[in-house]
Amino acid sequence: MQVTETTNEGLKRGYTITVPASELNDKVNAKLAEAQPEVEMKGFRKGKVPMALLKKQFGQRILGEAMQETIDGAMSKHFEDSGDRPAMQPEVTMVDGETWKEGDDVVVNMSYEALPEIPDVDLKAIELEKLIAKADDAAVDEALANLAESAQDFEEKEGAAEEGDQVVIDFLGKVDGVAFDGGSAEDYPLVLGSNSFIPGFEEQLKGVSAGEEKAVEVSFPEEYGAENLAGKAAVFECKIKAVKGPKAAEINDELAKKFGAEDLAALKGQIAERLEAEYAGAARAVMKRNLLDKLDEVVTFDLPPSLVTAEADQIAHQLWHEEHPEVHDHNHDSVETTDEHKKLAERRVKLGLLLAELGQKAEVQVTDSEMTQAIMNQARQYPGQERQFFEFIQQNQQMQQQLRAPIFEDKVVDYVFELSTVTEKEISKDELQAAVEALEEDE
Structure with missing residues (x-):
């Protein structure tokens, strides 16, 4: 086998690999000889099939395997000897592949870009600044307030419902005057502004009061999950049972226990640790x-x-x-x-x-x-x-x-x-x- 360099410009490399027909033939014969003891064929005992018949029966397939193994081996040996590392998969093309016939030498062109030599770096000479931020009382208090807001409850209020309020409703939805499955509920707590209902639904409940009844007219989105409702206009008959305003949880030991801490001091410590981990x-x-x-x-x-x-x-x-x-x-x-x-x-x-x-x-x-x-x-x-x-x-x-x-x-x-x-x-x-x-x- 012969490997000849054809290109060496910058990181570009090119080689021609020539595998003599005699080398391929020897490899095919060796593979057939290795397989011969296990081959069974009609008219012959196991292991006694003549080599000529084996070659006629399996020669083409074995030849293909031998060509691939030989070329792969040549490439591996080249990279091992040269120390080159290809940046991407090498491009390999067979010369005269369309006219090649058994008995001809196999010639392939291989090209690739080699990974460059990376220069040594004096890492100790690199100077860096490590920023340190501590969680101060103000940051902890702000995080506590956010926790209290997330743990908020609602209490009944007088007057009309506003953004952020919770309305407790019974509703019945109809399309073309006919109720549909999944379109009704009782004592449903809906927070206005949560966008948990169809677009436009919550907006129409702003300003309602307890005891009031409201017909909410909306259209299901075109991409709605239920095909029978997608794009359809609907009317929801709503009865307002209660209007409740948000009430933030008190910042005390009880709040701390809701979040798995023993007391408020322990919760503050956990918050400080979490904040400093984020920092x-x-x-x-x-x-x-x-x-x-x-x-x-x-x-x-x-x-x-x-x-x-x-x-x-x-x-x-x-x-x-x-x-x-x-x-x-x-x-x-x-x-x-x-x-x-x-x-x-x-x-x-x-x-x-x-x-x-x-x-x-x-x-x-x-x-x-x-x-x-x-x-x-x-x-x-x-x-x-x-x-x-x-x-x-x-x-x-x-x-x-x-x-x-x-x-x-x-x-x-x-x-x-x-x-x-x-x-x-x-x-x-x-x-x-x-x-x-x-x-x-x-x-």
Whole structure:
């Protein structure tokens, strides 16, 4: 077998692989000889089928396997000897494939873009600032007030119902004067502004009082789940049993117990811990962005054009769908990439390759337990179908990689944090929020 270099420009590589017909023939004969003892054929005892007959019967299939194995082996040996790592799947084409016949040498062209050599980075020379925000009394009190509001109750009030009030109603819905299944209820507590009923329903109940009767006229949405009601006009005969105003829960030990704490002091402590965990997550995001910015500045190397193009196409496509949320499929015109897309793609490809190299050198691994946790977190988005989701992930290598990649990246980032020179800076919650908003503006 002969491997001849045809292209070596930048990261582009090209080779011609020639497999002599004699080598293929030897490989075919070896495969047939290996299989011969187990072959049974009418008219012959097991293991006694003549080689010539075996070759006539199975030669073409074995020849195809031998060609594929030989070429794959040549590619593997090339990458092992050269140290090249292809950026994407190499392109392999057979020369004279349409006219090739048994007895001819097999000649294939292989081309690919090699991953670049990643320069070493002095991680200890990278200086980073770690923002520290504490949960002050004002932040804890604000969170407590929100909890009390979420645990609010309602008490009867005088006068007309307003936005945020609860009306207790009996209702009966009719389409063309005929009641329909599921269109009635008694003593139903409906909070005005909750948007839990058909659009327009709650709006018409504003201003009603207890004891009043009201005919609410609405139309079911065209995409309504029940086909017999979709797009139909309906009238709901409503009897207002009571009007209740919201009453926030009192901030005391009883409220704390509702949320699983022993007393108010314990609840405040839990809230402070939760807030500071949120602050720490936000501060880490700011620190990570600063790290990536610094790495982008100090590290330079050639980028595989194919990876940049693929990433730019993906960015353009994703942004197009964000601008056209009504389109849920990919049956649309091609999306052109801009210089801005390409610039962002170059940054992502560079940092992706760099973090992968740093992780490999540091022997960073994503554990089975970390993957299981990631799958569980995703599975929660499909209540009642968790088992099917797990099975889907187990059978889908691409999905596994999509879940593994961000875990790996975060572990590499933490590794770099440990080696970098980090100074802490205590700031307020508002200053931290401003830093996070600045990140979002830069995206």
